[in-house]
Amino acid sequence: MSKKIVLIDGHSILNRAFFGVPPLTNSEGLHTNAVYGFLNIMFKILDEEKPDYLTVAFDRSEPTFRHQMFDAYKGTRKPMAQELREQVPVMKEVLQAMGIKIVEMPGYEADDLLGTIAGMAEVQGMDVSIISGDRDLLQLATEKVKIRIPKTKRTGTEIEDYYAADVVERYQVTPKEFIDVKALMGDSSDNIPGVPGIGEKTATNLIVAYKSIENAYAHLEEITPKRAKTNLEEHYDMAQMSKTLATIEVHVPIEFDMEAAKLTDLYTPEAYVYMKRLEFKNMLTRFSDDMSQNDLEKYFHVYHELDEIQNFFDGFSAKEAAVSFFEEAGIVYGLAVAKSNQNVVYLTCGGFVTEGYLEEQVQKLCDGLDTLITPDLKGLLKHVRVPETKNCIDTTIAAYLLNPLKNEYTYDDLARDILGLMVPSKLDLLGKLKIKKAAEEKPEALELMVCYEAYTCIAAKNQLLEQLEDHDMKKLYDEIEMPLVYVLADMEKEGVRAEKAELEAYGAQLTGRISELETSIYEKAGETFNINSPKQLGVILFEKLQMPNGKKTKTGYSTAADVLERLAPDYPIVSEILEYRQLTKLKSTYADGLALCIAPDGRIHSTFNQTITATGRISSTEPNLQNIPIRMELGRLIRKVFVPKEGYVFIDADYSQIELRVLAHMSGDQNLIAAYQHAEDIHRITASQVFHTPLEAVTDLQRRNAKAVNFGIVYGISSFGLSQDLSITRKEAEGYIASYFETYPGIKIFLDRLVTDAKEKGYAETMFGRRRPVPELASSNFMQRSFGERIAMNSPIQGTAADIIKIAMIRVKQRLEREQLKSKLILQVHDELLIEAAADEEEYVKTLLAEEMRHAADLAVTLEVDVKSGRNWFEAH
């Protein structure tokens, strides 16, 4: 049997796949659809053909010799979409990881290389398959060389096959003649001009009759119809040039080592890493199950017995170690200590080994370390005391700073991205089991998981630190993020006192009104239905009651508040629905939700997450204490249930327009800076300047508009957004913006620079060096790109404000501690800090808090802080 080679036209198939597969990105935001489609096509062909050799050819970006000869036709090709361009290098890396031979050569197109190699293989007696989306390649078809053109259809990929005979059958001409047809008719996508006035039909007829362009010219006089004859006559040079352009060069001086193209096992560990990274889950099934196998497990030791564990701790002398553990509901299920990347020990409670004993031992172990590495320092601090002076490395926080866009920072991702190593993930090891169940049902898997995590931490930490250095983020990491861990840990531990009985009373009061509304709504609707279902509500309002239907969503009618508010004046039922919505929200999320979160100590211990937001803010969960109602009076009353413990008061301080002040500083706009230097009311001054009105004469409406513009500026202004917010026309909004930028020209220049800088660098950056990648800026999609521009304008501002309040938190905490005050920082709400202060420290702490917040950053404008105390959060804010 003769040997078989498959040759793939890289760019052509990638291009096909790009347009044939719907947009797809992995969680890092990398586009992956073309690579995905390419691999699918390739696997299908390989499964079918089982070739002995495989090679993929790519074009080089340099102009080819063929095209260089004709300057005029160079460079008219459309540039590749960014979403596709970014996938080309990835594609090549994936192929390389699979051990597939790639050929490319400056000055030649992939076609030329494919033609040349096909010729060589044919001479050696091989069967050749060329895979391309491009019909030009049909000219290469012979009895042994098959051209295969994949078509992406809804039913999957179908492939059209052409040997020389099939070309004749389909196009009436031989592969050689096909060149001439193509040259006559031209091909705009390939920059082949062709002969004007001659299309596919005429070209085919001519070549069927005369076999070649040259012969057609030799018989020019006989040619009919007349038009074709004249066209040919007048554009002879065009025809010749087109033929040169259309002819694939099959004698490229390339040294092609057939053995290097020999098809080996594609399913390599390196390729597996790529599949994981690209998140091609169904491709992973092609890899053998043991692909995640590595030889690390020989370094893992599991100790269960008291004497082994005692020996381990007694003999422990390392100065650097990674500590990792898993807990659930406060119970620690397992702990691993990595002394080096060749020595990981797993320890667990049970029998004589009590949790208390283990904690004590780990405490001692940590005390003895110079460097403590962990994936979750805040979590560790719940069990172990670690002085803030200790050199600690939190690998999750490091990874977050390097890329804040990820949804999660798991050890298996870290191992893959930093170490290029596949380790089994939590899902691989435990499946969907909860930790508690896993501890009972498959303890070995849990042991492995914790060991892998500790291993990954210690093995990756140097590279993480190096990357932080490289990105100039070491200071941000050392002086803001790491110290903040201790602040957040304390805040979580401390919690906020909440009065359960009061909360329940509040809830009960809501319930009464809710059922009244319910009855009335059903009556007005003429039937009962689920008011909480936007779908059912939409049907009632817009179909049954025939209300003018405003906006629509993907799934049906929009019943969002802004739509309902427009209908409310005309339909009493709508006002009732709005009130119903408001009350049920308060009941379910706040009254009931918060009550469930009150711990036995009478306090709510929220979790503050430091690695969630793209901008550098912190977030709060279970419960979210950063969105407690305040804007509406009824909701605001909830704040009365948040109270300090006996003998204490609340002190609440918030920054006044911190983001706008950050903007004034960063932009250096003299007018805005000056406005802040003299003024109490920045929105009024803005209104006065923007609307050319004396300060005293500014109306409430003008002030409100100016305020909206100020907000808009911080969000990355768009006339549409502003017009929506103010219920004005786009034109009017444009006018406001233009006049704002005239007043503050430095702001305009600054915002433009933020966008160009982010475009150039690929990320937006805060004053303190925090970065946020903005891949959207490179999108060819207008909407995506505009979004990227707004991100580029907003992130440095929001992020810098976040940096500043973090600095304030660290300083406030350190001062409270250093001065041995009893008062504690307990909450942060983006521009606001809440302290539970001992009554006798009230005045001092008020000053301390305001001072530390004001001086957290040295800006061109002062940072104003409003500070207030009270017997509950309602009063203090």
Next chain:
DNA sequence: CCAGTCACG
């Protein structure tokens, strides 16, 4: 598990 809605800065 996602979409819609709404609470906050």
Next chain:
DNA sequence: ACGTACGTGACTGGA
């Protein structure tokens, strides 16, 4: 022409 404000988290209903 495109179709929008920036950043979060919790709850509900309905595939």
